Amino acid sequence: MLYKRRDFIKISGITAAGSLIVPSLLQSCKGTALSGGVSKYLEHFEVTPELLKKVILTAMSKGGDYADLYFEHTINNYSNLEDGKVNQASSNIAYGVGIRVLKGDQTGYAFTEIITPEAMLKAAGTAASIANDTGKSITENITEFTSPNLYPVVTTWEDTSIREKIPFLERLNEKIFALDNKVTKVNASIGDTTSYIMFYNSEGLLACDYRPLVYISGTSVMEKDGRTENASVSRSARKGAEFLTNELVDNMAQDVVAKTNLQFLAGKPKAGEMEVVMSAGESGILLHEAIGHAFEADFNRKKTSIFSDKLNKKVAEDFITIVDDGTLPSDRGSLNFDDEGNATENTVIVRNGILSSYLHDRISAAYYNVKPTGNGRRQSFRFMPVPRMRSTRMENGPHKKEEIIASVRNGVYVDNFSNGQVNIGAGDFTFFVKAGYLIENGKLTMPIKDINIIGNGPQALADIVMAGDDAKLADGTWTCGKAGQSVPVTLGLPTVKVRKLVVGGVNA
Amino acid sequence: MNTQEKYNLAKTVIDHALKSGAQQVSVSIDESRSSEIEIRDQKIDKLAESNRNSLSINLYVDKKYSSNSTNRMNKEEIRRFVEESINATRYLAEDEYRILPDPALYYKGDGEELNMIDKTIETLDAGTKINLARAVHDEVFNKDERIISVSANYSDSLSSRVLVTSNGFSGEFGRTGFNLSASVSAKADTGRPSDYWYESSLFLDRMKKEGIGKKALERTLRKIGPRKISSGKYPMLLENRVVVNLLSPLFNALSGNAIYQKQSFLAGKKDQQVASKLMTIIDDPNIPFAPGSRHFDSEGLAFMKKAIIEEGVLRNFYIDTYYGRKLGMAPTNGSSSNIVFRLGDRDLDAMVKSLKKGIFITGFNGGNCNGSTGDFSYGIEGYLVENGEIIHPVNEMNITGNMTKIWMNLTEAGNDIIEGSAARIPSLLLDQVDFSGI
Numbered sequence: 001m002l003y004k005r006r007d008f009i010k011i012s013g014i015t016a017a018g019s020l021i022v023p024s025l026l027q028s029c030k031g032t033a034l035s036g037g038v039s040k041y042l043e044h045f046e047v048t049p050e051l052l053k054k055v056i057l058t059a060m061s062k063g064g065d066y067a068d069l070y071f072e073h074t075i076n077n078y079s080n081l082e083d084g085k086v087n088q089a090s091s092n093i094a095y096g097v098g099i100r101v102l103k104g105d106q107t108g109y110a111f112t113e114i115i116t117p118e119a120m121l122k123a124a125g126t127a128a129s130i131a132n133d134t135g136k137s138i139t140e141n142i143t144e145f146t147s148p149n150l151y152p153v154v155t156t157w158e159d160t161s162i163r164e165k166i167p168f169l170e171r172l173n174e175k176i177f178a179l180d181n182k183v184t185k186v187n188a189s190i191g192d193t194t195s196y197i198m199f200y201n202s203e204g205l206l207a208c209d210y211r212p213l214v215y216i217s218g219t220s221v222m223e224k225d226g227r228t229e230n231a232s233v234s235r236s237a238r239k240g241a242e243f244l245t246n247e248l249v250d251n252m253a254q255d256v257v258a259k260t261n262l263q264f265l266a267g268k269p270k271a272g273e274m275e276v277v278m279s280a281g282e283s284g285i286l287l288h289e290a291i292g293h294a295f296e297a298d299f300n301r302k303k304t305s306i307f308s309d310k311l312n313k314k315v316a317e318d319f320i321t322i323v324d325d326g327t328l329p330s331d332r333g334s335l336n337f338d339d340e341g342n343a344t345e346n347t348v349i350v351r352n353g354i355l356s357s358y359l360h361d362r363i364s365a366a367y368y369n370v371k372p373t374g375n376g377r378r379q380s381f382r383f384m385p386v387p388r389m390r391s392t393r394m395e396n397g398p399h400k401k402e403e404i405i406a407s408v409r410n411g412v413y414v415d416n417f418s419n420g421q422v423n424i425g426a427g428d429f430t431f432f433v434k435a436g437y438l439i440e441n442g443k444l445t446m447p448i449k450d451i452n453i454i455g456n457g458p459q460a461l462a463d464i465v466m467a468g469d470d471a472k473l474a475d476g477t478w479t480c481g482k483a484g485q486s487v488p489v490t491l492g493l494p495t496v497k498v499r500k501l502v503v504g505g506v507n508a
Numbered sequence: 509m510n511t512q513e514k515y516n517l518a519k520t521v522i523d524h525a526l527k528s529g530a531q532q533v534s535v536s537i538d539e540s541r542s543s544e545i546e547i548r549d550q551k552i553d554k555l556a557e558s559n560r561n562s563l564s565i566n567l568y569v570d571k572k573y574s575s576n577s578t579n580r581m582n583k584e585e586i587r588r589f590v591e592e593s594i595n596a597t598r599y600l601a602e603d604e605y606r607i608l609p610d611p612a613l614y615y616k617g618d619g620e621e622l623n624m625i626d627k628t629i630e631t632l633d634a635g636t637k638i639n640l641a642r643a644v645h646d647e648v649f650n651k652d653e654r655i656i657s658v659s660a661n662y663s664d665s666l667s668s669r670v671l672v673t674s675n676g677f678s679g680e681f682g683r684t685g686f687n688l689s690a691s692v693s694a695k696a697d698t699g700r701p702s703d704y705w706y707e708s709s710l711f712l713d714r715m716k717k718e719g720i721g722k723k724a725l726e727r728t729l730r731k732i733g734p735r736k737i738s739s740g741k742y743p744m745l746l747e748n749r750v751v752v753n754l755l756s757p758l759f760n761a762l763s764g765n766a767i768y769q770k771q772s773f774l775a776g777k778k779d780q781q782v783a784s785k786l787m788t789i790i791d792d793p794n795i796p797f798a799p800g801s802r803h804f805d806s807e808g809l810a811f812m813k814k815a816i817i818e819e820g821v822l823r824n825f826y827i828d829t830y831y832g833r834k835l836g837m838a839p840t841n842g843s844s845s846n847i848v849f850r851l852g853d854r855d856l857d858a859m860v861k862s863l864k865k866g867i868f869i870t871g872f873n874g875g876n877c878n879g880s881t882g883d884f885s886y887g888i889e890g891y892l893v894e895n896g897e898i899i900h901p902v903n904e905m906n907i908t909g910n911m912t913k914i915w916m917n918l919t920e921a922g923n924d925i926i927e928g929s930a931a932r933i934p935s936l937l938l939d940q941v942d943f944s945g946i
Contacts, residue, residue, distance in 0.1 A: 086600055303656045420874055505942070506908065
């Protein structure tokens with residue numbers, strides 16, 4: 001080990017060798033008195049409870065109803081393989097505190113990248129100006145958040161040298177080339193992120209979290225008869241270096257080679273409306289785009305969502321139950337607490353066909369007078385939190401995959417996607433299909449690729465006429481963008497049939 | 509930090525990296541400040557201020573390369589940051605193509621003034637900003653009973669970069685930006701249509717401040733009651749604001765990286781016809797007051813004015829130093845500056861009026877393009893046009909095709925560019941586009 005480190009603050013992102021970071025930082029806050037874990041975080045960010053209270057008082061000095069501080073130290077690493085060699089790496093360190101003040105549903109926000117009393121008090125003063133009144137007193141008591149510890153780490157990324165990542169990228173490269181002689185190019189990368197989060201608010205809540213996140217991805221390019229096709233594969237989780245295994249890499253290689261091969265056989269369907277069968281797993285993009293965003297409560301309290309007047313109304317068939325879950329162990333979308341200090345939960349958004357809950361942040365929960373659902377998320381300390389999804393999926397339905405496919409005369413079966421989008425007010429949503437098949441007379445026939453599918457959220461939800469008993473969560477690297485902020489999410493679905501969507505294609 | 513302090517820091521970092529084992533280094537120090545105010549339904553919805561700094565260092569160590577950045581600007585920490593990054597870089601594989609650019613290609617500081625910084629940003633107070641947003645909001649608030657919600661947004665930014673390399677480049681770049689926008693949601697029998705309008709400029713006094721709210725309302729109301737129409741091949745009129753959505757796959761395919769990764773349907777097509785003769789695109793970095801203008805690119809290379817496509821013939825790719833060396837091509841700048849499309853004679857209204865039957869597209873919704881093959885498919889919204897009249901809004905439709913073919917069908921370019929945008933592209937008419945609908 002070249003660099004044994006005793007320092008709290010990780011200086012470099014890319015780790016030369018194993019480095020020593022104080023292990024107790026791995027713990028999240030527990031207990032009632034200020035625990036050892038919390039003290040480490042306070043030390044890490046070089047602040048005291050007294051200073052936190054002083055900053056909050058300044059933030060509330062103009063009559064805000066509520067204020068919070070979000071401390072973050074994030075270390076990002078990226079290593080990339082090209083032409084068979086891992087010859088590029090990059091790293092980034094982000095450090096700072098975001099200060100938010102709420103006055104009713106109004107928000108004042110500022111952040112500083114220098115955590116000194118002066119800089120924090122100045123930012124607090126800026127955020128405070130959303131209100132225009134006299135200051136309020138705050139509680140003297142500090143309550144520590146009890147963490148559920150959803151993503152235990154065996155080997156931290158800080159203790160993992162770049163040397164230990166390289167073999168997995170090389171193996172992925174070799175396996176892909178070995179599986180098919182049409183492969184002419186492979187790119188592979190690993191990105192890992194470690195975040196130290198400390199949260200404190202005007203209610204005296206103090207919460208700390210150690211958030212790991214990793215993805216590995218690979219792209220294969222094949223050439224055949226003058227034609228070039230490519231496909232990509234990616235896996236992600238909130239785990240430490242134990243995430244990287246030969247088995248994972250081998251499985252990815254097989255997956256991407258099969259996907260690329262399929263592209264050579266694929267054509268385009270005929271343009272128009274047809275039945276669409278969504279495969280189990282990453283077809284959960286349907287939920288994310290068709291309804292997930294429109295269920296985010298900021299759009300609903302502002303009445304700009306097409307679902308604004310649908311709470312407690314029937315929106316889907318009885319057999320449909322949809323959840324947005326922030327509590328799945330080691331899931332990319334999970335959080336021990338959300339980015340405004342609320343516990344996460346498994347929120348049922350559609351229960352037996354009835355719209356049962358929106359996805360709330362603190363502002364919208366107060367507006368609707370409900371308990372927050374733990375959906376307040378932000379990209380980093382530089383952004384104010386807004387309602388966001390976590391892991392959005394549908395529970396099992398009553399049908400069999402085979403009977404669902406067999407029920408289609410003329411439609412498409414889709415099972416691989418790259419991206420989607422939604423227009424919240426109009427309800428139109430889309431997802432881009434990287435691979436699928438035509439369904440003709442109940443059977444999968446010609447492969448299809450590179451087509452967009454568009455539908456309308458409430459209509460598509462009502463049009464889910466069959467749902468399989470094979471619910472599956474996708475383990476890909478899904479990142480959701482909203483209001484200029486990206487957050488990691490996951491999604492899942494059993495096989496379902498949508499009665500009618502508009503499928504991109506060609507006209508005779 | 510003032511500019512001189514940034515230069516000093518960059519030089520200190522370079523010296524330290526060279527002493528610690530790097531053979532070449534480039535350092536950039538970026539700073540940005542921004543503020544944002546949103547007024548929603550009469551109240552200030554949010555006030556936000558941002559102040560960011562970062563130091564980025566590209567290290568070339570024994571033919572190995574890494575790029576590293578941090579926002580912790582403490583000098584002692586930066587020294588250790590450099591040392592640890594160099595040590596880690598040594599574990600990578602060698603890459604003979606990683607080398608700083610040829611100093612002969614660096615910008616020499618002899619460019620004309622580009623007028624990118626509005627000094628008034630330093631003295632603008634919160635009250636002025638709030639009033640600007642409020643005026644946009646008040647143009648429309650309560651002006652129509654169908655309105656559900658009105659938001660008006662003011663934002664400004666000041667960003668600067670100092671770039672220094674160990675083989676002789678040193679330069680600075682800065683710009684300001686101002687934006688005013690409005691978005692309006694309306695109640696309708698089907699859905700809650702919304703739309704927005706914005707104006708932007710590098711200089712506050714050059715920005716159009718009136719009509720933003722009105723335009724957002726007008727665009728929202730005209731979207732009420734959309735219907736999809738039958739699938740088929742139709743002429744497609746693209747509004748200038750959204751043309752860039754369809755052009756971006758073309759630009760992606762022009763990059764050295766895409767060519768090298770075999771994800772470019774334009775690879776090897778230099779001097780070939782790739783679009784209709786009506787397409788001429790110049791990349792022009794020297795337009796005063798234009799947001800894409802710059803004297804040098806992210807590597808320090810002097811930005812060149814160049815033809816990208818001339819009368820449909822591909823003339824230049826975007827090649828940076830690294831992929832240039834890998835591909836055996838001369839570097840041309842790895843990114844675009846201002847995209848200047850040759851204009852036609854008529855405005856958008858005239859183009860609509862002469863359309864017999866077609867779809868006028870005002871928005872895209874998702875979709876993607878396969879870089880290797882050029883196959884694309886996008887969701888759209890817009891209007892059905894018949895005999896020169898807008899008949900009704902359309903939504904929930906896709907367009908699908910291939911990039912190598914669709915641009916051959918460009919039949920007219922308008923004369924309407926958007927002031928204040930780096931994409932100086934007019935509305936365009938394309939024939940024979942595959943639409944999917946009912």
